Amino acid sequence: MNSVILGATMQLPETYSSWTFDKSVAKNFNGGVPPVGKQGIIFEIDNTVPDCEVVINLFKLFNDSEFIEFCEQNKNHISSYKTGIGYFKNNESEVILKLDKITTKQIWAYGGYSSSIKKLAEMHFNRTPTPKDLILFNKLIKEHNKTIGGNWVTGTAKDRVVKSHIETAQKLTKK
Known part of the structure; x- marks a missing residue:
């Protein structure tokens, strides 16, 4: 279609x-x-x-x-x-x-x-995420029961x- x-x-x-x-x-x-x-x-x-x-x-x-x-x-x-x-x-x-x-x-x-976790984290933090940022972002995803992908x-x-x-x-x- x-x-x-x-x-x-x-x-x-x-x-x-x-x-x-x-x-x-x-x-x-x-x-x-x-x-x-x-x-x-x-x-x-x-x-x-x-x-x-x-x-x-x-x-x-x-x-x-x-x-x-x-x-x-x-x-x-x-x-x-x-x-x-x-x-x-x-x-x-x-x-x-x-x-x-x-x-x-x-x-x-x-x-x-969705975008990749790295891209979503970049959008969330308004900058290139550090490894520590990615750990925090993954925690936020789990806490809010969100699906990536x-x-x-x-x-x-x-x-x-x-x-x-x-x-x-x-x-x-x-x-």
């Missing part, structure tokens, strides 16, 4: 897409936080609004014992059973939605990598990051 276009217009490149009810599934999907140099966004959708249509609730379907029994009995006739239904079962708490547009208000989490941020930290990226994307699309 072209994040610059998504960031500037918030239009989805597809209208039918897979979503999950479980935020921990979303946070860990495809290995969790995207690799260094890439960012990820987790959206939170209110599927009761008029512009959102539930196409199929796989979570509900996979909790139906008759459906599971039928699938098991007919697995030899179901295309890609072993790598689809038989493999994932209900692990993804999945729902398929028809959704044309999203807004920045629907961004629940933003994933990426790959992380999903939510709340006001997420809002600051998203605002910055949206502004950058809008500037790039005006050129």
Whole structure:
């Protein structure tokens, strides 16, 4: 997906897409936080609004014992059973939605990598950190239960990051 276009217009490149009810599934999907140099966004959708249509609730379907029994009995006739239904079962708490547009208000989490500890310490102390500074900075990180490296941020930290990226994307699309 072209994040610059998504960031500037918030239009989805597809209208039918897979979503999950479980935020921990979303946070860990495809290995969790995207690799260094890439960012990820987790959206939170209110599927009761008029512009959102539930196409199929796989979570509900996979909790139906008759459906599971039928699938098991007919697995030899179901295309890609072993790598689809038989493999994932209900692990993804999945729902398929028809959704044309999203807004920045629907961004629940933003994933990426922080700067290195040395760079963060430099920003904190407003100078090149000494070895003693780095020890103190590491202590502060632990005391405040902060994660350095790959992380999903939510709340006001997420809002600051998203605002910055949206502004950058809008500037790039005006050129």
